[in-house]
Amino acid sequence: MFGWEFPPFNSGGLGVACEGLSKALSSSGIPLTFVLPFKIPISVPWCKFVFADESSDLMNDIQIRSLFSGYLSHSDSFPSQKYGLPAFVSGEIIERVRSYALKAGGIAKKNRHSVIHVHDWLTYPAGIAAKEVSGRPLVAHIHATEFDRSGGDNVNSDIYNIELEGFRQADAIVAVSERTKKKVVSKYGIPAEKVKVVYNGIEFKNNSAIIERNLDCLKQNGNKIVLFVGRITLQKGPDYFVSMAEKVLSHEPNTFFVVSGSGDTEGQMIRMVANKGLSSKFIFCGFLRDQELDRVYKAADIFVMPSVSEPFGLVPLEAMISGVPVLVSKESGVSEILSSALKSHFWDTDDMADKVISVLRHSKLQNNLSAHGNQEVKAIHWKKAADSLISLYNSLDNAFSMFLLPGSSATASAQVPYL
Numbered sequence: 001m002f003g004w005e006f007p008p009f010n011s012g013g014l015g016v017a018c019e020g021l022s023k024a025l026s027s028s029g030i031p032l033t034f035v036l037p038f039k040i041p042i043s044v045p046w047c048k049f050v051f052a053d054e055s056s057d058l059m060n061d062i063q064i065r066s067l068f069s070g071y072l073s074h075s076d077s078f079p080s081q082k083y084g085l086p087a088f089v090s091g092e093i094i095e096r097v098r099s100y101a102l103k104a105g106g107i108a109k110k111n112r113h114s115v116i117h118v119h120d121w122l123t124y125p126a127g128i129a130a131k132e133v134s135g136r137p138l139v140a141h142i143h144a145t146e147f148d149r150s151g152g153d154n155v156n157s158d159i160y161n162i163e164l165e166g167f168r169q170a171d172a173i174v175a176v177s178e179r180t181k182k183k184v185v186s187k188y189g190i191p192a193e194k195v196k197v198v199y200n201g202i203e204f205k206n207n208s209a210i211i212e213r214n215l216d217c218l219k220q221n222g223n224k225i226v227l228f229v230g231r232i233t234l235q236k237g238p239d240y241f242v243s244m245a246e247k248v249l250s251h252e253p254n255t256f257f258v259v260s261g262s263g264d265t266e267g268q269m270i271r272m273v274a275n276k277g278l279s280s281k282f283i284f285c286g287f288l289r290d291q292e293l294d295r296v297y298k299a300a301d302i303f304v305m306p307s308v309s310e311p312f313g314l315v316p317l318e319a320m321i322s323g324v325p326v327l328v329s330k331e332s333g334v335s336e337i338l339s340s341a342l343k344s345h346f347w348d349t350d351d352m353a354d355k356v357i358s359v360l361r362h363s364k365l366q367n368n369l370s371a372h373g374n375q376e377v378k379a380i381h382w383k384k385a386a387d388s389l390i391s392l393y394n395s396l397d398n399a400f401s402m403f404l405l406p407g408s409s410a411t412a413s414a415q416v417p418y419l
Contacts, residue, residue: 024386052103101125124166140170176312177333201382209294227300232263237306247353297322325369
């Protein structure tokens, strides 16, 4: 399995999905080798890590933070002199993707495997290179397309071409939603029968976190909190969140809007808040994870995801685990599987504002959404995704070598690969 990031060294949902899938596959008996482009201090009990830049020094905390602080725009680069990054990770992102691919063939030779599974365009060239060496089947997993990241048809042609070649070379394609599958078929000309939908999951946990102290003070004074969590990029609709907030405040002035995340449009979002005179009602927390993020969830009265184009969207599931009512855009894959979430079109900020106001004003509605959502999300787990992937692996060409799965919850005759 080739990935680009893995928690806690991740900037978004791509790493979270890789962690959840790898752990669930391992629990079903799959021996898994997970490949990363950069040498980082990471170890988990359920898979073996291999680094493409194995010969380089382990990156220090400052270097890691600079690398995983959020996705830069496609033309941005990591200046090696500023951060002291090794040559392999400095330069433009597409060059780093190509460097990763140059290492992949050697990795494929050294590590036993019968299936190659790659995540998003960043790893497609590496997967193709590995397939050329080993001749094993290639599974391309789509967490977002360039049309999602650009928020429209103004795509980066280099990235589009990398995606297209990855889809063509793959023996099977995994999309995280029906919405994403349709996009792959219509925008890339891929046959529908080649694409299998496998929804993401979530690892259920009992959130015993206490409310973040400063937010708790706000709530004790009778204020409400509306939460945005995610990369602050065009794709995630931060401008629509601000427009919605302005409308909510005209009816519910004792409301604060908490933003957790970072990204290439963060400055633009802050300026938009300032230009509208809303600075005193917005709290920008930066990128939060783990217990820090749990404390913010605990304080929220409602979570809003106004994404312009969201193939899936893991964050609403995190909010529901914490008992937070959620409002998601109808342009998201996660809206396909949630019945206990409020839904609006991303562009309909009036409708979003109406629904947020209703939750803030009516405790019964808030409590019902919280209870039903918390119950619903318990059934959306990674094991379902892992079972679907195992079925896909076994459906690939029987000419490829397969190995029996020891102690699997799948059928006794199932044949499962080493990844």
